[in-house]
Amino acid sequence: MNFELSEEHRLAVESWGKFVKKEIFPLAKEYQGEAFPPDVAHELMALMAPYGVGNGWIPVEGGGMGYDYFTSGLFFEELAKFSPDAAGLAWVAEGAALKIYNNASDKIKQKYLPDLVSGKLIGCSAISEPGAGSSVREIRTKAIKDGNSYRVSGTKMWTSNASVADVFLILAKTDERQFSLFLLDRKEHKIDVREIKKLGLNGWSMGEVHLDDVRVSADNLVGPLGSGLRETMKGFDRSRCFVSTLALGIAQSALDDALKYAADREQFGKPIAGHQLIQSLLADMATDLAASKLLVYRALTGLGISPDCSLHASIAKSFSTEAALRISSHAIQIHGAFGLTTEFPVERHFRNSRMLTIPDxxxxINKLIIGKALTGIDAFV
Structure with a gap:
């Protein structure tokens, strides 16, 4: 088993990293405290598209780069070192585009897919609601059949990309036990969005989406009637893997910043990097990060091989996001009082990493998924 990246992967990520540092980071860093405006979000997506970030999961015949998930994960990890906000923006948009490619009618694909893969349009998936998070079956958004249309009403919560999206994939109940996925177009349908202020990842839009008796053509069904829940659940394994790549990027930046500060800062006549307790913190950080990478890379590899990699995706997500939180907390500790100020980036790493232990x-919840896979007993019921 070879644990080293191939030369092809190494060179591709190196080239991408240079581009991100030169073109993406200068634009994205201006919005570390507020959500990207729509024009900036679209500019970022257009910049990233030629590298397959935002379209890499779409096969070449669909206009995308056709990356395997491992390769794509390396690109997202590298991007997240500089801007986890831009990484989140692209990851959610790419997920929406993939659902359309895999499930939508030819008519819908022809209308939306070319602009989604080029970055001209941004997509999002609206699933969670104020009263339904981990238990997706409890959503209340309804789509009532009316001739050749559906009237969609409900409120979605915690929708990433909500304020900048052009295309919304809405999960709604089309019967008491039937869930379907609908495509809504911001230009064609009345969609009310309220941006939500949050702890971290503030450049990445998250909003509440309200729909009040919005008429949607039956042609806008994404996948067969009643297939929405299945498609949504299939997307969770992928989402857990890619949340984990953001955790890797944030953790790496926190470790790098801590190492630099420990080498530069002197106390008691020598750099603090030479003190035993600082080295202990750094060793714990490096160990957590190394373990996280192995788990995430394993999950990404499995995602491209098996249709069901829930166990490895949940292990990777639960460990890597909590590890990123520990690593960024240690980075603050190493910085001392300076780590508590906004003059150094480690407090931002901490806030950003704290955000990742919740979504998807x-x-x-992921520990319950792991437990079920190990025991065969469902603790959810």
Missing amino acids: GTTQ
Whole structure:
């Protein structure tokens, strides 16, 4: 088993990293405290598209780069070192584009897919609601059949990309036990969005989406009637893997910043990097990061091989996001009082990493998924 990246992967990531540092980071860093405006979000997507970030999962015949998930994960990890906000923006948009490629009618694909893969349009998936998070079956958004249309009403919560998206994939109940996925177009449908202020990842839009008796053509169904829940659940394994790549990027930046500060800062006549307790913190950080990478890379590899990699995706997500939080907390500790100020980036790493333990299954939910896979007993019921 070879644990080293191939030369092809190494060179591709190196080239991408240079581009991100030169073109993406200068633009994205201006919005570390507020959500990207729509024009900036679209500019970022257009910049990233030629590298396959935002379209890499789409096969070449669909206009994308056709990356395997491992390769794509390396690109997202590198991007997240500089801007986890831009990484989140692209990851959610790419997920929406993939659902359309895999499930939508030819008519819908022809209308939306070319602009989604080029970055001209941005997509999002609206699933969670104020009263339904981990238990997707409890959503209340309804789509009532009316001739050749559906009238969609409901409120979605915690929708990433909500304020900048052009295309919304809405999960709604089309019967008491039937869930379907609908495509709504911001230009064609009345969609009310309220941006939500949050702890971290503030450049990455997250919003509440309200739909009040919005008429949607039956042609806008994404996949067969009643297939929405299945498609949504299939997307969770992928999402857990790619949340984990953001955790890797944030953790790496926190470790790098801590190493630099420990080498530069002197106390008691020598750099603090030479003190035993600082080295202990750094060793714990490096160990957590190394373990996280192995788990995430394993999950990404499995994602491209098996249709069901829930166990490895949940292990990677629960461990890597909690590890990123520990690593960024240690980075603050090494910085001392300076780590508590906004003059150094480690407090931002801490806030950003804290955000990742919640979405696409909290740490606790993922532990229940792991437990079920190990025991065969469902603790959810």
